[in-house]
Amino acid sequence: MCIVLYAITFVATLAQSPDPLDTALRSVWSLSLTDSTEIFRQLGALELSRVWLDGEWWRVASTGLLHGSLLHLVLNGIALLSVGEWVEQAWGHFRTFALFTLASLGGALASLAWCESPIVLGASAGILGQAGALWLARRWGPESIQEKLAPISATSLAILILICLGLGLLVPGIAQAGHLGGLAAGLLLGGAWVAGRPWVKGTLSLALALLLGGLAWLGAHPTHRTNYYAILGFRMLADDHPADALILFNRGLERDPENANFRNAVAYQLALDGVELDRAESLALAALKPDHLNASYLDTLGWIWCRQGRADSGTRVLHAAAWIASERFPELDEHLPGCATAAAPSVPRETP
Incomplete structure (x- = not known):
C-alpha cells in the first residue's frame, strides 16, 4: 500500500x-x-x-x-x-x-x-x-x-x-x-x-x-501550543480570511513574544492592511535580528517600507530578498514592481 x-x-x-x-x-x-x-x-x-x-x-x-x-x-x-x-x-x-x-x-x-x-x-x-x-x-x-x-x-x-x-x-x-x-x-x-x-x-x-x-x-484543540495559532493562521490566509489570520497570529505572538515567525506574520498582515506600520516595522526588524538573511523576513520589511512611502529603501531590501531567496515566491514578484505605488492609502479596517 x-x-x-x-x-x-x-x-x-x-x-x-x-x-x-x-x-x-x-x-x-x-x-x-x-x-x-x-x-x-x-x-x-x-x-x-x-x-x-x-x-x-x-x-x-x-x-x-x-x-x-x-x-x-x-x-x-x-x-x-x-x-x-x-x-x-x-x-x-x-x-x-x-x-x-x-x-x-x-x-x-x-x-x-x-x-x-x-x-x-x-x-x-x-x-x-x-x-x-x-x-x-x-x-x-x-x-x-x-x-x-x-x-x-x-x-x-x-x-x-x-x-x-x-x-x-x-x-x-x-x-x-x-x-x-x-x-x-x-x-x-x-x-x-x-x-x-x-x-x-x-x-x-x-x-x-x-x-x-x-x-x-x-x-x-491544542491551544497549549503556540504553533497551533501559526498553522491555523496560515490556513485562514489560504482561505482568504486575513482578518481572522491576524487575530490568530497576534494570539500566538502574545504567548511567544520572541517568536520570529509570529513577529513576521503579524508585521506582514499589518503591512498588507496599511495599518500600524510603525509597529509592523518594529516587529519585522525584531524578526530579522536573529536571522538577517531570511528572504521572507526581508520581503516583509521591504514591503513595509514601500507602504510607508520609502520606495527607494523598500526596493533595495526587496532586491536583496530576491538575491538571497533560493526560490522566488509570488509575493516577492508582486512587491518589486508595486513598491513605487504601494504608499497609496488603502481602506482601513478595524484591527484586532
Missing part, C-alpha cells in the same frame, strides 16, 4: 510539474510540498488544520501510508520489512496489522496534539511501535515467543530504537512527537500481549485506550 500510494503521488506530481525531469530528480530526497500538497491532501495526509476546522479525523488513519520522497519510502520500507517479519513470526499476520495500525494512530494523534507540522506523513510511527512491542517480546515474552525470536537481540533492538529517536532530535523535519506516540502505543499493546496475568493485560489495554483518547482530546 505504501509503494502504490507513493507511485500515485509521484506520477501525479510529475504530471502537474512545469519541469518533470527536475521534479523527478528532486523526488529522491523530497517531493516538494509546493508541487504535491494538494495530492498529499487528496490521498489522506494528516494536514492538521483539516482536522481542526473540517473534522477530517480519518486522516490520522491514512497518513501512515504516505511518504514524502523515494528515500523516505525506501528507508521506512526496509525497516518495515525487517521488523515486521519478526513481529509476524511472534504474533501472526492479524496482530502485525493491528500493531502497525494502532501505533500509527498513536503517532498521528501525538503529532496533532503537539502541533508538530502543518502536514505530517510516513510509516515510521507504526514501525517504531512494532519495534517497541518486539523488544518487549524478546526481553520478557513467554518462552514460546522468545524461541521464535532467538536470532534477534533485545539490546540491538533497543539501540536501534534509541538511534531513531536520536535522529528525530537532530534532523529537522522529522516528526519526533509522532515517533514517541507510536512507540508508546506499541509498547503498551505489546506489553498487553506478553503479560502473563489478566489484570496486567487489562491495565495495559486500558492505558493504551487512555493514551489514544487523551491524545485525541488534546489534539482536537
Whole structure:
C-alpha cells in the first residue's frame, strides 16, 4: 500500500510539474510540498488544520501510508520489512496489522496534539511501535515467543530504537512527537500481549485506550501550543480570511513574544492592511535580528517600507530578498514592481 500510494503521488506530481525531469530528480530526497500538497491532501495526509476546522479525523488513519520522497519510502520500507517479519513470526499476520495500525494512530494523534507540522506523513510511527512491542517480546515474552525470536537481540533492538529517536532530535523535519506516540502505543499493546496475568493485560489495554483518547482530546484543540495559532493562521490566509489570520497570529505572538515567525506574520498582515506600520516595522526588524538573511523576513520589511512611502529603501531590501531567496515566491514578484505605488492609502479596517 505504501509503494502504490507513493507511485500515485509521484506520477501525479510529475504530471502537474512545469519541469518533470527536475521534479523527478528532486523526488529522491523530497517531493516538494509546493508541487504535491494538494495530492498529499487528496490521498489522506494528516494536514492538521483539516482536522481542526473540517473534522477530517480519518486522516490520522491514512497518513501512515504516505511518504514524502523515494528515500523516505525506501528507508521506512526496509525497516518495515525487517521488523515486521519478526513481529509476524511472534504474533501472526492479524496482530502485525493491528500493531502497525494502532501505533500509527498513536503517532498521528501525538503529532496533532503537539502541533508538530502543518502536514505530517510516513510509516515510521507504526514501525517504531512494532519495534517497541518486539523488544518487549524478546526481553520478557513467554518462552514460546522468545524461541521464535532467538536470532534477534533485545539490546540491538533497543539501540536501534534509541538511534531513531536520536535522529528525530537532530534532523529537522522529522516528526519526533509522532515517533514517541507510536512507540508508546506499541509498547503498551505489546506489553498487553506478553503479560502473563489478566489484570496486567487489562491495565495495559486500558492505558493504551487512555493514551489514544487523551491524545485525541488534546489534539482536537491544542491551544497549549503556540504553533497551533501559526498553522491555523496560515490556513485562514489560504482561505482568504486575513482578518481572522491576524487575530490568530497576534494570539500566538502574545504567548511567544520572541517568536520570529509570529513577529513576521503579524508585521506582514499589518503591512498588507496599511495599518500600524510603525509597529509592523518594529516587529519585522525584531524578526530579522536573529536571522538577517531570511528572504521572507526581508520581503516583509521591504514591503513595509514601500507602504510607508520609502520606495527607494523598500526596493533595495526587496532586491536583496530576491538575491538571497533560493526560490522566488509570488509575493516577492508582486512587491518589486508595486513598491513605487504601494504608499497609496488603502481602506482601513478595524484591527484586532
